[in-house]
């Protein structure tokens with residue numbers, strides 16, 4: 001079998017700040033195969049963006065300490081020169097962000113910006129680049145693309161701007177697309193359209209995709225694999241079906257219960273995960289999720305769990321100190337409506353703690 005397209009190993013990104021060392025990403029590993037989709041999910045501040053920006057060489061700063069390795073298509077992206085990574089960015093690896101206005105310049109026509117993105121990496125004439133821009137705008141579903149290419153970003157609706165950004169990102173036929181919260185700013189219907197568009201183009205071009213989101217619902221349909229991040233680490237990783245059907249980390253259970261449901265009455269309270277994410281400067285001792293875990297035991301405050309395979313399913317990895325069969329039982333109970341309150345702690349005996 002050939003090597004994965006992207007292989008991230010023990011990646012750490014620590015920032016030196018006046019308040020102390022911020023461990024934004026603290027030892028994450030994952031791989032993405034050609035044409036596959038990885039979803040990276042976690043609350044705000046869990047390190048999703050920093051890890052992906054680092055893959056693109058966008059966190060290289062004097063106060064950043066970066067270690068581990070990022071291999072993309074045979075190259076180590078952490079050690080490439082700034083010039084080389086600039087050449088890779090927008091060519092073999094492209095990124096789309098939550099806010100299209102941060103990527104589209106307000107003073108230039110949309111078509112011009114896409115054409116320039118093409119010319120930055122391809123030896124083509126201006127006319128050819130313009131044609132490519134029009135072609136891409138058509139591909140992402142912008143009506144009358146030749147006319148719309150002549151418009152400025154503010155003349156586009158939010159959803160159309162997002163489509164234009166996708167057009168720009170895919171104009172050079174990248175092998176990998178990183179989409180960081182690509183639909184958060186959009187309403188639900190447009191969200192669904194944009195996700196479908198990314199999926200369709202992905203299968204057409206055989207692009208690998210990393211989708212970053214705080215909402216598990218967003219990656220439910222499109223991700224092959226899902227990595228759940230908490231406080232700079234991956235705490236659970238498995239194929240998407242397993243994450244939804246048989247999740248084993250209490251944090252993932254919390255994320256699952258906070259997915260907005262289309263059939264829920266408007267304004268109905270989602271079940272949030274109680275408590276707040278920890279400070280990345282002073283992480284809690286032991287399992288960093290322990291202050292928020294409904295099933296915490298004394299030992300969890302002292303022992304740091306590693307991301308280990310579940311006995312019955314080696315591709316499913318979980319960083320949790322509870323034994324796998326206990327976790328499975330708790331999940332079954334949760335699903336049948338037993339609330340994870342303090343009393344539930346009595347259910348787990350000390351012997352059941354792995």
Ligand SMILES: Nc1ncnc2c1ncn2[C@@H]1O[C@H](COP(=O)(O)OP(=O)(O)OP(=O)(O)O)[C@@H](O)[C@H]1O
Pocket residue numbers: 015017022023024042043044045046047048049050051214280
């Ligand atoms: N240059 C920097 N210097 C210091 N700390 C930083 C820097 N960049 C990011 N951080 C910190 O790193 C942590 C992780 O940030 P990151 O942007 O990756 O979170 P995220 O998971 O993408 O969150 P969100 O869902 O809000 O986008 C945050 O606590 C953030 O404040």
Ligand SMILES: [Mg+2]
Pocket residue numbers: 048049050180
């Ligand atoms: Mg982010």
